[in-house]
Amino acid sequence: MARPTSPRATQPERTNLYREITDRIIAQLEAGCVPWVQPWGSGPSTAAVAMPRNAATARPYSGINVLLLWAAGIAAGYPDQRWLTFRQALSLGGCVRKGEHGTGIVYADRFTPDDERRRAGRDGDAARQVTFLKRFTVFNVAQVDGLPRDLTASLLPPREDLVLPRFRMLMEASGVTTRTGGGMAFYSPCDDVVVLPPPEAFHEPINFHRTAAHELSHATGHRSRLDRAMKGPRGGTCYAREELVAEISAAYVCASLGIVPTVRHADYIAAWLQVLREDERAIVRAASHASKSADWLLGRLALAEENSEAAGNGGKGTPIPVAARETQHLQGRAA
Structure with a gap:
């Protein structure tokens, strides 16, 4: 009689997102393309230079997600730097068009390995956590129908x-x-x-x-x-x-x-x-x-x-507009 296989044994090996992202960046650099330098505004369907933001919350994405979204947006020719999840699109009355493919981005999470938890119990100190990346998917607003007009209208460039x-x-x-x-x-x-x-x-x-x-x-x-x-x-x-x-x-x-x-x-x-x-x-x-x-x-x-x-502005004419808040460093998802 065949020995039953545990569910753990049948699960595919967890994707190493660090390796996947790094290999992608290496390939770009080897091809002479620097990921943080893109041809902004070089064509009618190319987005103007800006930081990518979540369309539902207006929060800017941060860390490696900026590079991932910049690269995806330029490759697909999206004219907008706003993104949102599938559920966010639905909650705003929109619907991702059939056949559209999302862009994978990541957020950091932590877990405590069992052996580390046991060691900490023996030694009486705090268990050390391990950081890992988790993937989730976002869509550009150009891939979504039915969104409110203010989320799809072209953004005014900086003066x-x-x-x-x-x-x-x-x-x-x-x-x-x-x-x-x-x-x-x-x-x-x-x-x-x-x-x-x-x-x-x-x-x-x-x-x-x-x-x-x-x-x-x-x-x-x-x-x-x-x-x-x-x-x-x-x-x-x-x-x-x-x-x-x-x-x-x-x-x-x-x-x-x-x-x-x-x-x-x-x-x-x-x-x-x-x-x-x-x-x-x-x-x-x-x-x-x-x-x-x-x-x-x-x-x-x-x-x-x-x-x-x-x-x-010290009485010297019109005050300079307050900067759009780029100051929130989002360790997790911008959603």
């Missing part, structure tokens, strides 16, 4: 005349000492100072602000702010990890303010590939740190704008 003034306000609100001069851009952790070439040294003026976003992202890692691990020789693994965080953080900051991100350090791609191949959780961890970094900077901007609005 061009406010993009650079808002970025300069962000630089000031960060409290990070910034000096201009010379021909190199860098952040000095020892002195806690950002050094930038003067704006006129850049071929395109907007590149001064993109570069500043990168260096200010490094500055968020200072021990007085987010206290990231930043020590290590240039060219080493720790250095490459921090550059990855700063690159993605700068992209999130720029996209939030209506500035199209670009690659600041394409020469680091080989180092990033090595980091990702050696650690399947590296890109998820870097994107999480990047969200926290961007949230820190954008949060200071939002406070400065609120103060400016409350003071009537």
